[in-house]
Structure formats: structure tokens, C-alpha cells
Amino acid sequence: xxxxxxxxxxxxxxxxxxxxxxxxxxxxxxxxxxxxxxxxxxxxxxxxxxxxxxxxxxxxxxxxxxxxxxxxxxxxxxxxxxxxxxxxxxxxxxxxxxxxxxxxxxxxxxxxxx
Amino acid sequence: xxxxxxxxxxxxxxxxxxxxxxxxxxxxxxxxxxxxxxxxxxxxxxxxxxxxxxxxxxxxxxxxxxxxxxxxxxxxxxxxxxxxxxxxxxxxxxxxxxxxxxxxxxxxxxx
Numbered sequence: 463x464x465x466x467x468x469x470x471x472x473x474x475x476x477x478x479x480x481x482x483x484x485x486x487x488x489x490x491x492x493x494x495x496x497x498x499x500x501x502x503x504x505x506x507x508x509x510x511x512x513x514x515x516x517x518x519x520x521x522x523x524x525x526x527x528x529x530x531x532x533x534x535x536x537x538x539x540x541x542x543x544x545x546x547x548x549x550x551x552x553x554x555x556x557x558x559x560x561x562x563x564x565x566x567x568x569x570x571x572x573x574x575x576x
Numbered sequence: 577x578x579x580x581x582x583x584x585x586x587x588x589x590x591x592x593x594x595x596x597x598x599x600x601x602x603x604x605x606x607x608x609x610x611x612x613x614x615x616x617x618x619x620x621x622x623x624x625x626x627x628x629x630x631x632x633x634x635x636x637x638x639x640x641x642x643x644x645x646x647x648x649x650x651x652x653x654x655x656x657x658x659x660x661x662x663x664x665x666x667x668x669x670x671x672x673x674x675x676x677x678x679x680x681x682x683x684x685x686x687x
Contacts, residue, residue, distance in 0.1 A: 505677035518674045560673035562606050567617035
């Protein structure tokens, strides 16, 4: 089975712009979770989508949003980018909803905001 | 609230053992363990669930003390391939069905 794929792998944006990141889960997985990873804060949960519905949300501002399509692929959008949004954004897929399932992480998208 | 991992970093020689600890101040439903090598995605190692169920790799062992809200990951007879950053993720009852990760423990195995 193919693993979790994320596109693009690298992005450079300037403050104020918006960005959309994409995640394709493992075939058959219906849950996609998004995480932000930074050296200072570690791995922080953004949100989880299951069956096209957001099921859980972390403590991030409304500039961070996401969606999931009927084929379980997910996108994450960040509007009005700030310097502090520079991070590695990881998505993880799992068979079932919620934190009690093994999560398979993608390689991440490295976002740099200038 | 982020769980506390200890130690922050550890250096081992091949064949030595190590224990990585994860502690939460909140009641937990489950604890996950992942390993991340530099420049790669985190890889699942184990889930320990409240009530005693465990799911994970055969060669990895871990414990979950539900009363103390603590988990430990045991790495025995370490190999060079064990090097990486180990993260625990906790599912806190109070926060619902999501994972809160610790800051990570850097493990380096030398030959």
C-alpha cells in the first residue's frame, strides 16, 4: 500500500499571503489529522477530519482551516500568513476516528514564511 | 497540557538499554509512542490504552500506569537504527479525542 502523501513538500510564502496544503491518506483510511511541528512547540494538533466532517480541533486561530473530500483526501488552508506560521505541517491518516487509532504520518510540508 | 518526557536526550552504545518516560498531570485514555528520524515522518511504535490493551510492534515494550498517568518506553539491546526522537502522545480525558504530544526525547546510539 502506498503511504500518506503530502504536497507540496516545500513552500515559501510571504506574510499576509494564504496557502493550501494537500494530504492523501492511505487507501481505505477515513480519518486525516493535521499537526504543526516546530522546534519550540513540538507536535501540535490542528484538527481531525473523518467522513468529510471536522471531528476535533486544537487551539489554533481561525486562520487555520481544513476540509476533507469524499475520497478522504484533505486540504489545510492558512490565511493571512504570519512569520510564526513557519513550520513543518504533518498530516496523519488512520482507519478509524479519534486518538485511539494508530496514526500513519506523511513526510510533511515545510512552510517558510518570509 | 503537554505531557513531560524524560530524559530530554540520551546517548547509548549499541547493546545498551534505555527507558524513556512520559508523564501527564491529567487523566489519560491512551498513550501513543512514535519515533522520528531526522528529516522523516514520525513512525508509530505503540498504543497503550486505559484498561490494559496494547497495540504495537513486537520488539517494542512499554508500560502505562493509569493511576500515575505515566508511561515508559523500554528500548533493550539498542541498535544504531534506534536513533531518533521519541515522542509520546497522550489522549487526555478532559480534552476529548485528540493527541497532545510531548516535546520529545532525542536518542543517539553510537557504535
